[in-house]
Amino acid sequence: MKPLVLTITKSESDRGVITQAALSHGCRVSAAGSASDALSLHKTDSPSLIFCDAELAEGGGALRVLSEAFCGSGACIILLFPPAISQGLLRALRPWVQDFLATPVLREAATAKIRNALRMTALEHAVGAPLFERTSRVVRLTPAGRRFLVEAQRILKLAASATLVAN
Numbered sequence: 001m002k003p004l005v006l007t008i009t010k011s012e013s014d015r016g017v018i019t020q021a022a023l024s025h026g027c028r029v030s031a032a033g034s035a036s037d038a039l040s041l042h043k044t045d046s047p048s049l050i051f052c053d054a055e056l057a058e059g060g061g062a063l064r065v066l067s068e069a070f071c072g073s074g075a076c077i078i079l080l081f082p083p084a085i086s087q088g089l090l091r092a093l094r095p096w097v098q099d100f101l102a103t104p105v106l107r108e109a110a111t112a113k114i115r116n117a118l119r120m121t122a123l124e125h126a127v128g129a130p131l132f133e134r135t136s137r138v139v140r141l142t143p144a145g146r147r148f149l150v151e152a153q154r155i156l157k158l159a160a161s162a163t164l165v166a167n
Contacts (some may be wrong), residue, residue: 002026002027002028003026003027003028003047003048003049003118003121004027004028004029004030004045004046004047004048004049005018005019005022005027005028005029005030005047005048005049005050005051005114006029006030006031006032006038006047006049006050006051007019007029007030007031007032007050007051008031008032008033008034008035008037008038008050008051008052008053008056008066009031009051009052009053009056009080010033010053010055010056011053011080011103011104011105013104013105014051014053014080014103014104014105015031017104017105017106017107017110018051018105018110018114019031020107021107021110021111021114022049022110022114024111025111025114025115025118027048027049027114027118030047033056034056034062035052035056035057035062035063035065035066036062036065038050038066039065039066039069046070046074046075047070047075048074048075048076048117048118048121049075049076049078049113049114049117049118050066050070050075050076050077050078051078051080051101051105051110051113052066052077052078052079052080052097053080053103054079054080054081054082054085054089054090054093055082057079057093057096060092060093060095060096063077063079063093063096063097064095064096066096067096067097071098071134074121074124074130074132074134075134076098076099076117076120076134076139077096077097077098077099078097078098078099078100078101078113079093079097079099079100079101080101080102080103080105081100081101081102081103082102082103083102083103098134098139099113101113120132120139127144127148129142129144129148130142130144130145131144131145131148132145133145
């Protein structure tokens with residue numbers, strides 16, 4: 001099944017840019033007007049990536065609920081924030097998000113965020129194990145991810161050595 005990208009924003013232009021970027025990567029796209037709408041829309045279908053407007057974050061309460069509902073299944077929450085947002089509010093919202101994206105959203109920036117999240121998810125699906133632990137503060141390797149990294153690095157060294165021998 002194609003990955004689902006969820007946008008929670010009132011901005012039609014930001015939603016449009018994110019939608020175009022997601023569709024160009026073969027994703028399904030859904031939009032919600034609030035965190036509670038998002039939860040009711042996606043009880044059976046968890047998004048891989050959530051773009052949430054800081055203005056709809058309800059002081060962090062909505063982000064906490066989204067994080068608890070979706071991050072355990074591998075979703076990444078990206079906070080959309082305006083240039084004039086206070087640093088205090090950003091610090092208050094930080095515990096519930098994995099990344100930030102300034103508004104108005106630029107297509108290149110949205111595309112990069114989507115591409116990175118999808119690559120991580122695709123790698124986990126290909127390997128058949130969770131390789132990344134997505135917490136509200138960081139994304140880090142799981143024990144399986146660390147074992148996978150060691151083997152991948154070993155294989156890359158062998159491939160480089162084989163290339164030298166062949167030449």
